[in-house]
Amino acid sequence: MRSPTYVRAALMFGSLAGVTMIVSAPPAQAQTVEFPQVPTMFRDGLCGGSIRVWADTSPDWPGRAIINVRAQPIVGFGPGEWSFAPLCENLTTVAWRNMNTGATGEYRVVVTAGIYGSVQYALFQDTGPGHIVVTSYTDMANIPQTGAFDVPR
Known part of the structure; x- marks a missing residue:
């Protein structure tokens, strides 16, 4: 017959192993996909630069994606007191199409950028x-x- 200490130890370690297996399950993985940058001009001056666009997806938001837009530093000449450090803008559009369902949409945003x-x-x-x-x-x-x-679904 086994001692009560041995039985308690076996139950305790067995329970810890079960908890460890539950806690160490891999989390859902978010994914970021960056697209080629868009070389572009900006208005309100003679400004140029590029726009970064990327998408974030996750199994935590099935059927949805976050579209991200950000201008890189721009160069140029603009109106105002600091003409060599202008603030310029453009209307950036990210048009998308789901190739499986045919659904379409777009994200449009006025991007204001500077140095x-x-x-x-x-x-x-x-x-x-x-x-x-x-x-x-x-x-x-x-x-x-x-x-x-x-x-993801």
Whole structure:
């Protein structure tokens, strides 16, 4: 017959092993996909730079993605007292199409940028699950860029 101490120790270690297995389950993995930058001009001066666009997805938000837009530092000449450190803007559009369902949408935002770039603009998009193709462009002279990412169910 086993001693009560041995039985208690076995129960305690067995319980800890079960808790460890539950706690160490891998978390849902978010994913970030960056697309090629959009070289572009900006208005309110003679300004140029590029726009970064990327998507964040996660199993925690099935059928949805966050589209992110941010201008890199710009260069140029603008009106005002600090003409060599201008604030310039453009209308940036990220158009998307779900290749599995045919759903479409777009995220449009006025991006204001300066010598340090811009703030990050971001918005959830209800893309539905599937393979999403995006085209990013601005309303000023630019070179549109395309990219793709997958949204989980």
